[in-house]
Amino acid sequence: MRSRRSTTLTIGMLALLVYFLFPLFWLVVASTKSTADLFSTFGLWFAGDFSLIGNIRATFTHNGGEYARWMANTLVYAVISAAGATSLATLAGYGFAHYAFRGRGPLLGLILGTVMVPTTALAIPTYLVFSEAGLVNTPWAVILPSLVSPFGLFLMWIYARDAVPGDLLEAARIDGAGELAIFFRVVLRSLVPGSVTVLLFTLVATWNNYFLPLIMLNDPRYYPITVGLSSWSAQAVGGTGANAELLAAVVTGSLLSIVPLIAAFLLLQRYWQSGLSTGAVKE
Amino acid sequence: MSLAVSRIGRRRLLSMTGAAAAAAALGACSGPEREEQPPAEPVGQADIDRALTTPTTITFWTWVPDVQKEVALFKKKYPAITVTVVNAGQGLDAYTKLRTALKAGTGAPDVAQIEFQYIPTFSLTNSLVDLRPYGAEATREKFVDWTWGQVTGPKGEILAYPQDTGPMGMLYRADLFDRHGIEVPATWNDFAAAARKLHAADPGVYLTNIAANEPAAWHGLMWQAGSKAYTVNGTELGLAVDDEAARKVADYWGGLAREKLISTDPDFTDTWYQGLNSGKYATWLTAAWGSVFLTGSAKATAGKWRAAPLPQWDPARPVAGNWGGSTSAVITGTKNPIAAAKFAEFLNTDHEVTKLFTTAQNFFPATKALLADPAFTGAENAFFGGQRVNELFAGISGTVDVGWQWPPFLDQASKDWTETAGKALTGGGDVAAAIGAWQERLTAYAEDQGFTVVE
Numbered sequence: 001m002r003s004r005r006s007t008t009l010t011i012g013m014l015a016l017l018v019y020f021l022f023p024l025f026w027l028v029v030a031s032t033k034s035t036a037d038l039f040s041t042f043g044l045w046f047a048g049d050f051s052l053i054g055n056i057r058a059t060f061t062h063n064g065g066e067y068a069r070w071m072a073n074t075l076v077y078a079v080i081s082a083a084g085a086t087s088l089a090t091l092a093g094y095g096f097a098h099y100a101f102r103g104r105g106p107l108l109g110l111i112l113g114t115v116m117v118p119t120t121a122l123a124i125p126t127y128l129v130f131s132e133a134g135l136v137n138t139p140w141a142v143i144l145p146s147l148v149s150p151f152g153l154f155l156m157w158i159y160a161r162d163a164v165p166g167d168l169l170e171a172a173r174i175d176g177a178g179e180l181a182i183f184f185r186v187v188l189r190s191l192v193p194g195s196v197t198v199l200l201f202t203l204v205a206t207w208n209n210y211f212l213p214l215i216m217l218n219d220p221r222y223y224p225i226t227v228g229l230s231s232w233s234a235q236a237v238g239g240t241g242a243n244a245e246l247l248a249a250v251v252t253g254s255l256l257s258i259v260p261l262i263a264a265f266l267l268l269q270r271y272w273q274s275g276l277s278t279g280a281v282k283e
Numbered sequence: 284m285s286l287a288v289s290r291i292g293r294r295r296l297l298s299m300t301g302a303a304a305a306a307a308a309l310g311a312c313s314g315p316e317r318e319e320q321p322p323a324e325p326v327g328q329a330d331i332d333r334a335l336t337t338p339t340t341i342t343f344w345t346w347v348p349d350v351q352k353e354v355a356l357f358k359k360k361y362p363a364i365t366v367t368v369v370n371a372g373q374g375l376d377a378y379t380k381l382r383t384a385l386k387a388g389t390g391a392p393d394v395a396q397i398e399f400q401y402i403p404t405f406s407l408t409n410s411l412v413d414l415r416p417y418g419a420e421a422t423r424e425k426f427v428d429w430t431w432g433q434v435t436g437p438k439g440e441i442l443a444y445p446q447d448t449g450p451m452g453m454l455y456r457a458d459l460f461d462r463h464g465i466e467v468p469a470t471w472n473d474f475a476a477a478a479r480k481l482h483a484a485d486p487g488v489y490l491t492n493i494a495a496n497e498p499a500a501w502h503g504l505m506w507q508a509g510s511k512a513y514t515v516n517g518t519e520l521g522l523a524v525d526d527e528a529a530r531k532v533a534d535y536w537g538g539l540a541r542e543k544l545i546s547t548d549p550d551f552t553d554t555w556y557q558g559l560n561s562g563k564y565a566t567w568l569t570a571a572w573g574s575v576f577l578t579g580s581a582k583a584t585a586g587k588w589r590a591a592p593l594p595q596w597d598p599a600r601p602v603a604g605n606w607g608g609s610t611s612a613v614i615t616g617t618k619n620p621i622a623a624a625k626f627a628e629f630l631n632t633d634h635e636v637t638k639l640f641t642t643a644q645n646f647f648p649a650t651k652a653l654l655a656d657p658a659f660t661g662a663e664n665a666f667f668g669g670q671r672v673n674e675l676f677a678g679i680s681g682t683v684d685v686g687w688q689w690p691p692f693l694d695q696a697s698k699d700w701t702e703t704a705g706k707a708l709t710g711g712g713d714v715a716a717a718i719g720a721w722q723e724r725l726t727a728y729a730e731d732q733g734f735t736v737v738e
Contacts, residue, residue, distance in 0.1 A: 220369075
């Protein structure tokens, strides 16, 4: 295959790259500054004093080290939610793709319809339900709603339909394998790229989730990093008793909070790349 | 936010309209006058003593950092009562949670930190317990008059205890004033002349910044000018955010903004912090807490600032507005109203506790005793070149207009202000016309919510 280059496209891509990296660059620069430098030196370049280490220390020690606890909470919420949502989406997607059962069409339509409903809109009804069940202000209030990902199911349905040939299943059945054995020993391997994509999507979604934990959790011990940082930020600018010193910790905390996500993407890169392009070419 | 407000519901309001109509038929006049209603039967001392000696746990939602220090003093005095402090976030975050919990009927705290301006919003939904039966009226004399007005409901109910306040003054850069020969302006006329002179002398400097995203500061300036923008009486709502005083404020700042003699950067943003540090703004029209805030956020300028009262409309009769400050309120549905009410009272009236708030949290106090306490007022503030800033603001607190009231839908009022007047300020538009549009929007909204709007 001949490789083609387009100068226009390259420049366009570079422009987009700068556009997307710009806020990140600001964040990196800003987190190396003390609160005083943050507001008295040029925003897009480093100040004379390099305060990153001091900022990190301040971030992790402020108010009894609650930042570390929030990071751990987020990690737990995100990993459990993402793993759970991925398993459910993989199982269900495969089921919809390869089993014929009564009501499959309408059911699938119903689930796909819920993709349209933003989870933020459901947060308050969910709160009312959870409050009846006595689950408000517990980690379950964040984890349970995140276990269901209609979009993940949709992705897995398409993926399972295209990546798992019906003939393969027929062959396995003729060889005498049970349905569960077929799923775990034959199908699962070919579904991995799709699953990893769903895993990353739900991981990011739970990691960044703000409104749901905001209203569900009142106790800072259960806060994820999003709500925690926002509470620090409010404390830093909130009028009476405001603690402007905290701003440097808010900025540094924001930078640190995305490091695990970046790591997850880099580590799982080879899987999700193939997952994203699946279905692009019809055989 | 508007979602939360609309959840107040039309039906409850309509059911209240009946009562209001009956009151009107009895000859009660409409408008700002308040119809006193006798409090519920007072709780006896024996019941209070019993409640305070019975082991009880109450929950307290507050964003005040390190408030455990003050709470510990309560525990020392009343060992039977355990107070669980929950930092449920500050400002809007906290209110979102509180509304959700109130709506669900479970999970709300016994006592909550609420800012003055949100008291009507929560009292409209009957979410705040009237503290009169628990002896609130006996504490009235301890608080500065205007703060008591802020926590008093339309029927005379006491809805919270004032905790800290934000009387407004003017923080200014003495070095910039000296360099350009600017006198500290005593009137708004002087202020406008100074703005012109300063900006001509150095086009990179503005006499002040009126943040186009900060309805709270604007309300403070309306307050100072004597506007009676909101008057609540049951479901009857006096709405005049464009009354004569408000129009005066709008014309004044609109004119200065159009001439580009002041800047209109959004506050508490990167640009704004940079502006405070670089000397782009020669004054900050702010509350007493602003003086504390600057010491952390504008370190580079330490020693260059001084404080003064706001310039006046009528120098013969100095008046100030207020921006910020908060209260402790007891939340409806509490199973331990006596313990909750007594905790809120202790936290805001006990001399040792209120004094601790001024040193540990740098609160600007609401009690007369502290505002007259030489230990508080005598403090020399190095950031302000050794000026006794507390003393100055204590004096200002005594001049805050007592008549100002907040609307029961502050979120909407703030949002609409930003979209009308805020936009006109930044765009160099007609701000007086913009507050007319603000009035129209709010009227439509209030009527939609079931209020009877009177001008």
